[in-house]
Amino acid sequence: MKDSKYNERKEEFTLSTGEIIKRLYKQKKNVEFLDETALPGEFPFTRGVYPTMYRGRLWTMRQYAGFGSAEESNQRYKYLLEQGQTGLSVAFDLPTQIGYDSDHSLARGEVGKVGVAIDSLEDMETLFSGIPLNKVSTSMTINAPAAILLAMYVALAEKQGVSLEELSGTIQNDILKEYIARGTYIFPPTPSLKLITDTFAYCSENLPRWNTISISGYHxxxxxxxxxxxLAFTLADGIAYVEAAEKAGLEVDKFAPRLSFFFNSQMNILEEVAKFRAARRLWANIMKNRFNAKKKKSMMLRFHTQTAGAALTAQQPENNIVRVALQALAAVLGGTQSLHTNSYDEALGLPTEKSVQIALRTQQIIAHESGVADTIDPLGGSYYIEELTDKIEKEVKNYIKRIDELGGMASAIEAGxxxxxxxxxxxxxxxDVESGKQVVVGVNEYQSEVEREADLLKVDPAVEEKQSKKLKRLKENRDNQKVTKSLQELKAAAESGNENLMPYILNAVKVYATLGEITDILRDxxxxxxxxxx
Amino acid sequence: MEKKIKVLVAKPGLDGHDRGAKVVARALRDAGMEVVYTGLRQTPEQIVVAAIQEDVDVIGLSALSGAHLHLFSEVVKLLKEENADDIIVIGGGIIPEADQLVLKEKGVAELFTPGTPTGEIVEFIKTNIK
Incomplete structure (x- = not known):
């Protein structure tokens, strides 16, 4: 409507996709926005996966943390637990994520930087020292060598005398998005998918409460x-994993209930809420109709959320506290099962204890003061949210169709x-940011000349040397005959191609074979x- | 016709965050430069060899893993050893101010942190190229 009396402040208002947002959303004629059968805890779970949602139990407040040595990270975990955090989330350094020990030449400069350095079970013992594994749930951001780190966690649980049925947590274990967006791949897709389905099979027998994968849109x-x-690429990755598992002979209802997801929460609150709702409905339908899942749990999309790192600005960093609060609010309004809130100083460097505390407090304020956790899906029924949920669902389906035409996600990635x-x-x-079409406060508008003070966390530069010494000592003190034997057995099993490698990896980590040694066998x-x- | 400015955009180390590197590569291309992108996981040695082989004017290093001090310094050092230090080295990523000072002292020409308009990088290259 072009009426000079009612000029609008922009030519067009758009979503992250560039789609036009209407001035007003109204009830569509002959359309029931809220299907009465679509209750929370009921298929297709648009309004939430559980019948009580946050009235039953709040989401898990899970801050991703880890840096330097296992000792330093252990201290940070204990601090976070004391502050009321309810789950752990381990960040590993890049050498660990790519299967190199800390003394490898390619690890130089990287040890302990973006996470904690873990070379062997010994480091894992230190990392969780004083933390009983049956009292916490632990998420581990580990992909290419996920089977090895999971084996270390299992071995540690056994040492602590914790039964495997009690272990709860998640390994990210999502290799496809590494090829697409995150970059910590090691092996080609086919053997990578084999390692993933091996963990699915092992966990379905031994770790009933473990999330075997966190299919990630975040990155x-x-x-x-x-x-x-x-959403489209994440669900398409999910489809690829289910297909791989079925191909490996696993029964869908045995492994699908332990699949979990991980999404980003960006700045447009309402678009994000609709995205989370559409995600649940889409996945429920994919599992039911495409894979003939029968169990309700196989159709439930449970997800972790992290606020958007890319939305943090180095300029006027305190503004990020507000950004994170809005993004966290969207995640909660969208029904997330767990949440990480970023610290305001992360565009400058590693966060301090103080900034991490503010990030955690942000979640606690949303949980206990804002009132949004007191009823389920509070935005459900809004004309805008419902229309947007439908629209996102439709657009995602188009993408998935296109990917199917390309031969599935592995082929679509290979084709670039x-x-x-x-x-x-x-x-x-x-x-859009440079033209000013997209305003970013403090960056392309409302700039100020205030000098920023950066009180940043410093990783101990000696960590690399310390880790290398520790490795040397370990290799002198362990029973090297047992190590050699376990690695030979792993090699034989991997060469055979049809054995589940998890038991062999578990044997190797138990006798303190290092991450690098195990990965090298598989690299060969x-x-x-x-x-x-x- | 004037020779096109040639830039090697490189990702040293194990870091997989390449959104910035790819956006900058595209912006430099749009500004009329010739750009070679190395892809992920390059060692400083590989980067210097590629820069000399490709006869570039500028190397743009991107790292968001915190390993910039070691990796960027290494590239500058190796260029000197190869008598190729006429190649300008610039860097980008999450690089704390204290580290920026260290790197500039070692010979990195300029560092660009989050929020930098790509036009600023284009301008810097055009002004500083010999």
């Missing part, structure tokens, strides 16, 4: 995708299709993935 969004692409889509959106966003057999540059 896809951080790499620059929009909300629809985040997914990466190209994300890069185009990322570049467009950058252009599986080879290494090389990305093509686009």
């Amino acid at each position: 896809i969004r951080e790499a620059g995708s929009d909300a629809v692409q985040e 299709y997914v990466q190209q889509q994300i890069q185009d959106t990322a570049y467009q966003y950058q252009l 057999i599986y080879g290494e993935y090389r990305a093509s540059t686009l």
Whole structure:
């Protein structure tokens, strides 16, 4: 409506996808927005996966943390637990994530930087010293070598005398998004998928409360995708994992209940809420109709959320406290099962204890003061939210159809299709910020000249040397005959191609074979993935 | 015709965050430069060899893993050893101010942190190229 009396302040209002937002949303004629059968805890779970949601139990407040040595990280975990955090989330350094011991030449400069350095079961023992594993749930952001770190956790539980049925937690274990967006791959897709389905099978027999994978859109969004692409590529990855597991002979209702998801929460609150709602409905339908799942739990999309790192600004960093609060609010309004809130200083460096505390307090304020956790899906029934949920669902289905036409997610990644889509959106966003179409407060508008003070956490520069010494000592003191034997057995099993490798990896970690030694055995057999540059 | 400015955009170390590197590579191309992108997980040695082989004017290093001090310094050092220190080295990523000072002292020409408009990087390269 072009009426000079009612000028609008922008030519058009848009979502992250570039889609136009209408001035007003109204009830559509002949459309029941809220299907009466769509109750929380009922298929297709649009309004939430549990019948009581946060009235029963709040989401798990789970701050991703880890840096330097296992000792330092152990201190940070204990601090977070004392502050009322309810679950742990382990950040590993890059050498650990890519299967190199701390003394490897490619680890130089990286040890203990983006997370904690773990070389062997010995480090894992230190990391969880004084933390009984049956009292916490632990999420581990580990992908290519996920089976090895899970084995270390299991071995540690046995040492602590904790029964495996009691262990709860998550391994990220999502290799496809590593090829797309995050970069910590080791092996090519086929053997990587084998390792993943091995963990599915092992956990379904031994770790009934363990989430065997966290299928992640977070990093896809951080790499620059929009909300629809985040959801579409994540669910398409999920489809690929279910197909791989079925191909490996697993029965869908045996492993599907332990699949979990991980999403980003960006700045547009309402778009994000609709995204989370659409995610649940889409996955429920995929599991029911595409994979013929029968169990309700197989159809339930449970997810972790992290606020958007890419939305943090280095300029006027205190403003990030507000950004994080809004994003966290969206995650809660969207029905997340667990949440990490970023610290305001993370565009400058590693967060301090103080900034991490503010981030955690943000969640506690939302939980206990804001009132949004007192009823289920409070935005359900809003004309805008419902229409947006439907729209996102439809657009995601189009993407999944396109990916199916390309031969599935592995082929779509190999062809570079997914990466190209994300890069185009990322570049467009950058252009929009530079043209001023997208306002970022403190960056392209409302700048101020105030000097920023950065009181940042410093990782002990000696950690690399300390870790190397520790490794040397370990290799002198362990029973090296047992190590050699366990590695030979692992090698034989991997070469056979049809054995589940988890028991062999478990044997190796128990006699203190290192992460690097185990990964090297698999590198020799599986080879290494090389990305093509686009 | 004037020779195009040639830039090697590189990801040293194990870091997989390449959104920034790719956005900058595209912006430099749009500004008329010739850009070679190395892809992930390059050692400083590989980067210097590629820069000399490709005969670039500028190396743009990107790291968000906190390993910038070691990796960026290593690239500058190796360039000197190869008598190729006419190549300008710039860097980007989450680089605390104290580290920026250290790196500039070692010979990194400029560092660009989150929120930098790509136009600023283009401008810097055009002004500083010999």
